[in-house]
Amino acid sequence: MSRPTRGTLTRVPPLNVGNQQPRTPLNADEAWRTTAGRAPRTVLFFDFDGTLAPVDDDPTAVQPAPKVLAAIESLAPLVRRIAIVSARPVEFLREHLGGLDGVDLYGLYGLEHSHSGGETVTEPAALPWVPTMAELADLARAELPAGTLVEFKRLSVALHWRTAPQLGDAVQEWGRAQADRLGLRVQAGRMVLELKPPVDRDKGMVIGEVIRDAGGAWYFGDDVSDIKAFAALRARAAADPDFFGVCVAVANPETGQEVAHAADLTIDSPAALGDFLTEATHHLT
């Protein structure tokens, strides 16, 4: 295994290059060149927080990194599809990404979706859980210590301790106990524990469905929930030697090591991703 390759990128395990044996190291330029030959059959997936947008203490204050939106807009007509796959609600993504043509939004780990600016569709099995999640958010605000930030997202509740790291253990213990009591699922993240309805939907399932008949895909993510998306690309590549999948981690001090370990390439930050995608447009045109 060789590392690093160039600039801000680190190469990790071998990539599946069509029918050929993987060449090691395959760097980002080579991966884009391989993608160029199949761009109309390739889907680009992006996580939002920590990937397109730098992390902020206040989850309502985040904005995409410079160059990221312009690069996505340039890439959209060159590839089959671009999709944002996030734990945020679709409406939040819409507000923060603007009306990007040809971009699909998957929110709340796929419990919501909207295609090319169309209406937001919610997974019907999740809807009966809205009152439970609202009550849970109220309870969290009443019972958790000051310094915990409670984010209510209609179909999930995120419990944050970024500004009070000393509360992490207590918040997680409380959250997991509530999940057991209410029959909810938990998703750990970067200084956050999220409680979700017991509905089978995650980033890996979304990606698996979208790439079923694609010729290739790239997935960019920074958090542990993104590892399921990487696994979906790996599974597709294992089933179809012609599929070309690239998993890209965005570095961070919390989950970065675990995510990079599961990825093919690592990019330093959301800002570096803006440059990386701008460069990619040159490979695909």
Ligand SMILES: O=P(O)(O)OC[C@H]1O[C@H](O[C@H]2O[C@H](CO)[C@@H](O)[C@H](O)[C@H]2O)[C@H](O)[C@@H](O)[C@@H]1O
């Ligand atoms: O799937 P994602 O788009 O990556 O969403 C994951 C979580 O992102 C947000 O929390 C994270 O970003 C916040 C703003 O930078 C930061 O303050 C927090 O510590 C991070 O965990 C979002 O607020 C959560 O709801 C998402 O689950």
